[in-house]
Amino acid sequence: MIHANTDESWLPLYEALASPVRLSIINLLANNLMNVKELAESLGLSSAIVTMHVKKLEKAGIVQTKMVRKHGGTHKICTLAERSISIELPHPTLDVKKVHEVSVPVGHFTQFEVFPTCGIATVDKMIGQFDDPRFFLEPERMNASILWFGKGYVEYKVPNYLLAGQRPVALEITVELGSEAPGINENWPSDINFTLNGMDIGMWTSPGDYGEVRGRYSPPWWQDRVNQYGLLKVIRIQEDGTLIDGQHMSSVGIGEIGLERNYWTFRIEVKEDAVHVGGLTLYGKGFGNYNHDMMFRVFYEDARSS
Structure with a gap:
């Protein structure tokens, strides 16, 4: 669980959540581990665009990625790093x-x-x-x-x-x-x-x-x-x-x-x-x-x- 507050250091988290595309990525990863290509196909976007969104989610601590060898190639597998977020207000x-x-x-x-x-x-x-x-x-x-x-x-x-x-x-x-x-x-x-x-x-x-x-x-x-x-x-x-x-x-x-x-x-x-x-x-x-x-x-x- 991410335990956040109103300190400016949490801005990357709030910015990561302020996007319909990134919210869609979170919803997709809630059900399955997926690589960037699979996410791009599900969202109808290019892999380059999806990679940019995934990097923002990584920076916020919401998504984790790792490189995995599979079917003769190397894939960047994405998964949710957290299950919930708590925001404490003053x-x-x-x-x-x-x-x-x-x-x-x-x-x-x-x-x-x-x-x-x-x-x-x-x-x-x-x-x-x-x-x-x-x-x-x-x-x-x-x-x-x-x-x-x-x-x-x-x-x-x-x-x-x-x-x-x-x-x-x-x-x-x-x-x-x-x-x-x-x-x-x-x-x-x-x-x-x-x-x-x-x-x-x-x-x-x-x-x-x-x-x-x-x-x-x-x-x-x-x-x-x-x-x-x-x-x-x-x-x-x-x-x-x-x-x-x-x-x-x-x-x-x-x-x-x-x-x-x-x-x-x-x-x-x-x-x-x-x-x-x-x-x-x-x-x-x-x-x-x-x-x-x-x-x-x-x-x-x-x-x-x-």
Whole structure:
């Protein structure tokens, strides 16, 4: 998911969507992988014109392309890189400058229990071997930028930088994640549960494990046909409940999760008794389609102004 706002850096995205031809390309790619020639024939346009439109969609992060050898020739195969777009408009009552932000690498978990299939890697190499949970204890895990497991959990300690007199009004957690299938499978649902300070804040079902095309930031050494990218999810805990991508996830409000402590404990889990035990892949900086680690943003107001 693309999580955009009104910053000018998102203009290429909005410009890419402001074209009937490019919207038609998106609709065609929603159903099939297609090369430029096939798109041109479907649209009744020249390949040169379609190539220009595809480049705009690539720049916006909506479409991915790769060169594939097929039937004795080389074809530029196009596919959708995203499944949805969320646009956050300025909030009239929230001073966006009053925010503490913390970036947490995916390897900085403080507690875990994972079961195969599983693994962990830095942007340079695998840590240990596939399907051996012992390597989640390897000190080099602190440099990890991707991890995956079939069931279990990872837990993180996040420092709380709120000062005396600063009252939290919302907490946003942004993370790229997906399922974990043996190999890859884009139809592999997994019920992923989120817990903050011991409070169950909700569950989201990941549709699948994405790997048909390479992730935008997959390192060159990372092989094809394995976990490549996930979906960007934004969890927002506010006074009237918890949302995920703007949709209601639970009734847990920010006043119930104990944000006054010196640090917060965030757990991501696939429970053994879930309806869909489809595993979890967690992407950080240097992997997937978003070049950043987990982000925690707490919005606050001065107590004297409340």
